Amino acid sequence: MRLVNNLYAYVWQGNDNNCNSYLIANTLKSNRHLLIDPGHITTPFYREPGLAELVREMETDGIDARQIGLIILTHSHPDHCEAARLIRDQNGAMVALNKAEEGIYKKLRGEVDVYLEEGDLVLGEENQLTLSILHSPGHSPGHITIYWPEQKVLIAGDVIFYQSTGRVDLPGGNAKALKQSIQRVSELDIEYLLCGHPYGHPGIIKGEEAARQNFDFVKRNVFPYL
Numbered sequence: 001m002r003l004v005n006n007l008y009a010y011v012w013q014g015n016d017n018n019c020n021s022y023l024i025a026n027t028l029k030s031n032r033h034l035l036i037d038p039g040h041i042t043t044p045f046y047r048e049p050g051l052a053e054l055v056r057e058m059e060t061d062g063i064d065a066r067q068i069g070l071i072i073l074t075h076s077h078p079d080h081c082e083a084a085r086l087i088r089d090q091n092g093a094m095v096a097l098n099k100a101e102e103g104i105y106k107k108l109r110g111e112v113d114v115y116l117e118e119g120d121l122v123l124g125e126e127n128q129l130t131l132s133i134l135h136s137p138g139h140s141p142g143h144i145t146i147y148w149p150e151q152k153v154l155i156a157g158d159v160i161f162y163q164s165t166g167r168v169d170l171p172g173g174n175a176k177a178l179k180q181s182i183q184r185v186s187e188l189d190i191e192y193l194l195c196g197h198p199y200g201h202p203g204i205i206k207g208e209e210a211a212r213q214n215f216d217f218v219k220r221n222v223f224p225y226l
């Protein structure tokens with residue numbers, strides 16, 4: 001589903017746990033695509049075909065999955081990153097993540113091509129795309145969020161969801177760090193708050209007011225329990 005400009009959202013529709021994926025089309029050299037968080041190849045419990053479904057939905061948008069040139073992983077939990085290895089093998093796509101996520105990713109047999117640090121990431125040649133990479137730990141140590149200032153888009157991964165936050169009880173989780181990460185991204189100018197899962201809501205929070213209300217709700221109602 002096209003959200004704005006050349007940004008597409010793929011909200012997970014299955015019954016099992018899997019992540020939402022986001023794609024910025026034709027933005028790399030040779031009109032290749034940037035994909036954020038491809039999710040599972042196959043979901044672990046109900047064996048739903050996560051990657052095949054993502055590819056099928058991309059095709060209905062006229063996007064050729066073989067043209068994925070770069071995969072950014074917000075973090076290395078398998079429900080976000082498992083399919084990256086396969087897309088890399090099949091398309092020659094590069095995989096990028098924060099160095100602090102590398103350990104878990106390598107245990108999942110993933111290989112990393114680019115390490116993303118806090119700062120601007122400039123992609124493409126003619127129509128350059130500038131993204132801000134923010135280190136947003138708390139759910140996992142090297143979790144990043146991706147901010148696209150030109151479109152006021154925040155791809156938040158598992159930092160914040162609709163009326164909830166990412167878990168802090170998994171290895172490397174830290175409640176204080178997550179609160180700080182949420183506080184920091186809540187100060188950005190956001191028109192599209194794009195969450196890593198469709199928990200009770202598609203996870204696409206559209207409009208500055210709706211994004212602000214969601215941050216306020218989480219700070220008021222979820223922070224005291226973190």
Ligand SMILES: [Zn+2]
Pocket residue numbers: 075077080139158
């Ligand atoms: Zn996660």
